Amino acid sequence: EAGVTQSPTHLIKTRGQQATLRCSPISGHTSVYWYQQALGLGLQFLLWYDEGEERNRGNFPPRFSGRQFPNYSSELNVNALELEDSALYLCASSLVINMGANTEAFFGQGTRLTVV
Amino acid sequence: AQSVTQLGSHVSVSEGALVLLRCNYSSSVPPYLFWYVQYPNQGLQLLLKYTSAATLVKGINGFEAEFKKSETSFHLTKPSAHMSDAAEYFCAVSDRGADGLTFGKGTHLIIQP
Numbered sequence: 001e002a003g004v005t006q007s008p009t010h011l012i013k014t015r016g017q018q019a020t021l022r023c024s025p026i027s028g029h030t031s032v033y034w035y036q037q038a039l040g041l042g043l044q045f046l047l048w049y050d051e052g053e054e055r056n057r058g059n060f061p062p063r064f065s066g067r068q069f070p071n072y073s074s075e076l077n078v079n080a081l082e083l084e085d086s087a088l089y090l091c092a093s094s095l096v097i098n099m100g101a102n103t104e105a106f107f108g109q110g111t112r113l114t115v116v
Numbered sequence: 117a118q119s120v121t122q123l124g125s126h127v128s129v130s131e132g133a134l135v136l137l138r139c140n141y142s143s144s145v146p147p148y149l150f151w152y153v154q155y156p157n158q159g160l161q162l163l164l165k166y167t168s169a170a171t172l173v174k175g176i177n178g179f180e181a182e183f184k185k186s187e188t189s190f191h192l193t194k195p196s197a198h199m200s201d202a203a204e205y206f207c208a209v210s211d212r213g214a215d216g217l218t219f220g221k222g223t224h225l226i227i228q229p
Contacts, residue, residue, distance in 0.1 A: 004159070033217070042221035043206060090159055104150070105217060107159035 002027070004108035006091050012114045013081050021076040021111045025093030031055075032074040033094070033105065034066060038087035046089075049074055081115045088112050118143045118209045122220035130228045135179075135194040137223050139207030142188060149190040150208040150217065151181055160206065166190060177201070202227045 005024045013019050025032050034046040045058040049068035057064075063079040072093075078085055089112075092105040123138040141147060148167050152160040164175025171183045181192045190207060207220040 035219075043219035045218065092160075104162045104165060107152075107161070109157075109159045 004091055004093050004106050006089075006108035006111050008111060009109065010112045010114070012116060015081055015083060015115055017081050019078045019081055019085075019113055021078075021089050021091075021113070023074045023076070023091030023093075023108060025072050025074070025091075026106055029093035029095055029106075030072055031094045032068055032072065033092040034074070034076050035090045035092065036060075036087045037090055037110070038084070043090070047076065078113070083115050086113060086115045118147065118218045120207050120209050120218055120220035122205075122207050122223050124223055125221065126224045126226060128226040128228060129197045131199055132196050135192070135197045135201065135225065137192040137205050137207075137225065139181075139190045139192065139220060140188055141190060141207070141209045143209055148210040149181075149183060150210070151175065151179070151190075151192050152206045152208060152219075153177075154204040154206065154222075156203075163192070163205075197225075197227050199227050199229065201225060 004026055007022045011019055031050040033048050036044045036046050046060055047066050048056045052068050066076040068074045088110045090107055090110045092107045094105045119142045121140045129135055146168055150165045151163040153163050154160050163179050164173045164181055166173050166183045174180045179192055179194045181190050183190050202225055204222045204224050206222045208217045210217050
């Protein structure tokens with residue numbers, strides 16, 4: 001069974017540009033979560049999608065946005081890139097709407113975004 | 117609101133020694149608790165989870181954790197460290213609400229030969 005897949009694995013952008021990151025959840029999973037892992041800041045919750053709807057977002061500016069498609073794959077967009085956006089972006093998927101019930105979150109390998 | 121505190125950003129133990137990684141949480145409701153491991157340049161893998169059943173939870177790779185409500189702790193232990201255990205370990209909490217998983221800042225486990 002295929003796990004959570006993220007693309008691209010590495011992305012280099014210039015300050016001010018836009019970045020698009022993609023995530024395909026495990027087959028049958030309806031919830032997709034995005035996390036930012038920046039050096040020294042740990043894992044920060046970004047966004048949560050379920051059944052095509054944004055359910056919650058973390059404490060990030062509006063230039064971080066995304067969407068979930070009918071096949072439950074998801075896209076994270078970061079506009080007007082800043083140097084501080086350089087980080088590993090992790091996507092996770094789960095079966096149930098409330099991550100943490102009798103299930104678990106499965107993580108992808110991440111996309112390493114570097115803003116220069 | 118929920119939060120997680122992991123004591124010690126780096127922990128170093130000798131191969132064969134006891135591993136103890138500390139995690140304290142805060143949650144307004146009975147939480148679900150998780151430990152994840154991250155190997156270099158990889159995503160996170162679930163080690164174990166507590167979902168209000170047994171307070172002592174056994175996970176993969178010989179790890180276990182004990183939920184102590186009175187201490188609001190969920191420390192991760194392994195009796196005998198192996199070189200392959202060197203990785204970043206994250207404790208996480210979910211209050212079953214709309215906040216997803218809240219992670220601690222992680223503990224880097226170093227195994228000395």
